[in-house]
Amino acid sequence: MASSTAAAIALRFPDLVRVAGETLCGRVDLHVALAQEDHIEQLRVKLRGSITTKITTQNGQTTYTHVQTIPLVHWSQILWKQGTAFPEPGSHVLSCPFQFQLPANLPPSFYCASNSRGAISYSLEVVGDRPGLFRLNRRLRRLISVVPAASQGQLLAKESLNQGWSGPWRDIKAAEKMRQGIWGDYSFARATLSLPDLPSFPIATPIPFTLHIMTETKSVHRSERPEDKHGKPLFPAPPTRSSELTRDLHRQTEVRVRSRTRHVNDTFRLKQGIPSSGDGQSAVVNEPEWVPQEDKDRGIWRRTVQLNSTLVFPFAPTFKTETLDWTYELRFVVPFPGFGNNLKIRIPIHLGAGSACPPPPIGAAGSSNITYADILPAGPPPMLDLPPSYWAGEDHDWGDEKN
Template identity: 30%
Template sequence: MSYPGPPVEFTKDRPLRLIVGSNDSGICATSESQPELAVDGTVELHLAFAQEKQIERVTLTFSSWVLTRIRSGQHTFSDSARPCRDVKLMLWRIGAAYPPPGEHVLRFPFSFSIPANAPPSMHEEGRHQASIIYKLDLCGERSVTFGFDVHIERRLNVIPPDLNIDRLRPRSGGDLIRVGRLDISRSVFKHGPSGHVDMELNIPGQNHRPFPIDTRHPFTVVVSTFSVPVYETSDPETDKDALCPSIDIAALHLLLRVRLKRYTTLRVRGALTTKQQNIRSHRLLSNFQDKDTLDVDIGPKEWVAYIGDDQKLSGKGHWKQQFVFRSSLILSSQLATPTFKHALVDVNYALKFECVIPSQKSLVPDHCITVKLPIVISSKTSSASSRRSASSPLLADADVGRVYSG
């Protein structure tokens, strides 16, 4: 029989426990107290239940593999590799060890080293499949003719410590700023000057710099509306031109959307393909689309004089209103891996910010401003890795990652 993860309590059918990582998280990563990448944990054996179950010996096997599979028509092409050497340990055999007096449980600490340049854990299903699996198999072998051995299998979340760390610097330079603009007319049939909406994204300190995984990254988005050119005497609350475009204050939580786009390039013998996956904003953001906790400053409407060469617009201007959104995103290791390149699979990312302005006309589609930026996700920083990267060169534009459409 097999069961995933450790049981809450020992039973006759479950005399073994497999505990992996801090708080049994299954995460294998470095830290201040654990500078080397390794699978650390403890196997627990309830001796009385093991004897009742007729278990003769207990083994623990660590294995890993990289698998890519591409389907083309009726054909499937696959390739595989081993990032680490498989290891099998004999932990206990009958009569070899007993718990201290008054206790029933034997404990066996274990540790398997993982190369620092090993790829991170990942798994993507679908028509094209990419998997990087690290696994422990705990086996209690029974001395019975009929029946099954006791198995516990645990897949591990391996996060190598040095992925893109050399691209980090404590002082990166400026903020990461991207802007977008969209012109909006009152009607598709009406010619003449239009209003527009500007969007500015600002992520402090992230210009030419990777995003450490499992780290909170604050940002602001400033959305500014500029009405169709009108005279200052036009009422910004009732005049149709002065209201185009405008944003519904009650629906600000629906205005902005964020997606993390993952691009996975798979390689097999003689074939290559790239697949993409969206990780939507509600899994990345803490307060961006929650109406009750939305952090936004709403500016007053103010008239701004037109500056340009069009004599027809002399004396006119725009009614302007500004909205400043504040939030933060966390690129969780439960949702993403660091950016990496392997012989069989590459993973790259882009952040996609959208500002959706609902159309005032039923037959006119909504207006959308899109800002898309390729990003590099790095391993989480530590004091040791920060010291290693202090003299590293600044991340160059060409190193940001591949840019894909979509």
Template identity: 35%
Template sequence: MLLVARFGQKHLASIEPRQPTHFQPKSTDNKRMAVNLTLPPGTYVGGQPVFGQAQLHFPEVLEDDIQEVHVKLRGYIFTRITRRNPQVGERPAYENIREVNYQHDTIDLVKENISIWSRANGPRPDGAQMLQIPFQFVLPPNALPSFDWNHGVDLQASISYFVEIVGVRDGMLHRNRRVRAGLAVLPPDPQGAMVNRTLRLRLPYEWRIAEAHKKIRRGIFGKYARVTAELHLPNYPSLPLFTPIPFVLRVLTKTKQEKFDAKDENPAEDLFPAPPTHPNQVEFQVRRYVTLRARLASDRREDHFADLAGMCKNGTGEGVEVHVNPRRWIPAKEDHDSDSAGSNDDRKGKWLQETIMRGTFVLNFPPGFETENLTLRYEINMKVDFPGIGNDLKIEVPLVVSSGLPHIPDEVAPMPPVWPNQGYPQALNLPKSYWEFEGAEED
């Protein structure tokens, strides 16, 4: 589901590059950290409570001169664009001197604080003990999905969420103690949750069909053959994550007009154009489109993001059923193509060949969204290559992805949702860099 959002509290960062921050400092004398936190695992949904435990280790808290302890929930959009312009000056061009310009923005999505302990009036256990203090935050109901992307080192964008515990220390030379734990977050999607339930229980639903047609020939001369592809998908406004999505791919080919030859009835005979007979002869992929802005700079990129159902040149296509129908002869007088019009020769006609592939695919990546600084969208691309130059047949379908959460049990559809005490077990596909909190500010 495409989300449109505008957020306040925009911070325009300086154009100097930000160095990575290490958010989990380790003591050089191998002592345990004075403060720490734990969060239940899983993927969270906007509007869902997040429960956690703050851990204060004594006497380390006192020995580390910690005055107060806070727990913070943070969410933000980060974009960075790096421009490398040739340097104009006295140096020769072969030295390839470049002027580098960094521009980046951070926009707050959620910013909440809880004070859980102070030296002045908080408990001080005797000896070596751990004080555990529970806390709770509630994610904003309109939360954007967690996201992390880069194009080389020059373009970066992310939507990040984390919970942080901060041990506040006095003095300019005393760095506060910080530990951060990331959260994978998705927007709530009641409609997609119902779609998830429908598909999971194999209840009846309608299909939508995307088609492509093309005339092709093996060489640069001669008559044309015809190829057609149909991609069938469930007819819903969006497709939910973590759900087996059924699909049907139907490929039909008609040879150029020719005289009937009985030997061509043998499937071992090669008739151009032959439809695919194995999933690895079809490219079934997701393309990703990212648009970002940072201060006065903007950029847009697209990439091949994922293969669906293992259907690609080196894929196995495991689980995809392939059915190849017997060839069928169509006499010219029964053919409705324009190149067969007016033909009365009973010996002429075309061979019709057909392949049908059925399977499912599962989406596990962040849904699309749209904000002032960052936009994400997807597209399904299906391509079948036939012999010859330019003889590829393509279908392009916009892919609208939604979270499909909160989960609705098979037996009942509760409203409002019943939240679990931890995140959902479904794992959102996020790169390792998401958990490094690039662009997070130390406040």
């Protein structure tokens, strides 16, 4: 069936992330002779989008699955009927163009799953109708990814970030006492994370950050050097490379099915960024500083390190719908030797759209040669980090599957 469908029907539709409100063009190539042999009498194209939530409950030995589906877009167009159009002389293939506009208020593509599931999914499907008993319609289905359109303010923020952020910064601080073993005097560590002071960070855009780390040893005699006899820095030695940091993005999703509510938690490890400082340095490590105490024979060694890098968030923008909404929290871990000595920074962040809705294409449906390169300097939106389950079509509401 699959080979027969592939031979008779071909969907020509660029595999790109789409922006809500965008006018989409494509075409379906139909091999008319093969379609007739396969008893295909009509060709249709459909666009479907929905929010699907599932919650599983247990009552004794019985498991119940509660499902709620909210339609987002339901578009259909007949492209060809048998006997109404034929290929050009010398060809067996008839090109059937189509064009449709996405609603402007669509939420982003999304997927989460654990004991509960939530999906916001979109699909384009070509259907070859085969009337008759025991005949199944031929189908070509493609999952597509959609992101909301960015506002003017979001586009200006993204441009400022791409050109090198020169606006205000926001500081988030954390401090911790720590010691190398179970007993002994405490040492001290403090970290200040500086991020652009923005209400929302555009997705798939390098966000610069600076992490300033300051450590102080326990009280030592002034004759002691900042390194031990093996040449290692005295505890606690701060990390000197941004790659030593742990950077995670935590997402909490609220899934609702009518009166039932569940939460799904996901944590994503963020990839190593590029140096964000103007001189390209990823780290500035200062020489240890001796700080005397009241007893002039004793003091502490203070070290300071500044790490410069970037963060990129290739995830669905923060959004709230009737049955599904999610929030994000950025988590930094600054590692130090010993049990429980890591310094942790947590900050709620809002992810926003980063791409404008392109203008409608010029020319007839499906025949325009206009591309994203002609519309947006940055090209199409980057792909979202969606799990394989989304692209496999799991938890997608296919709607009128029989039609």
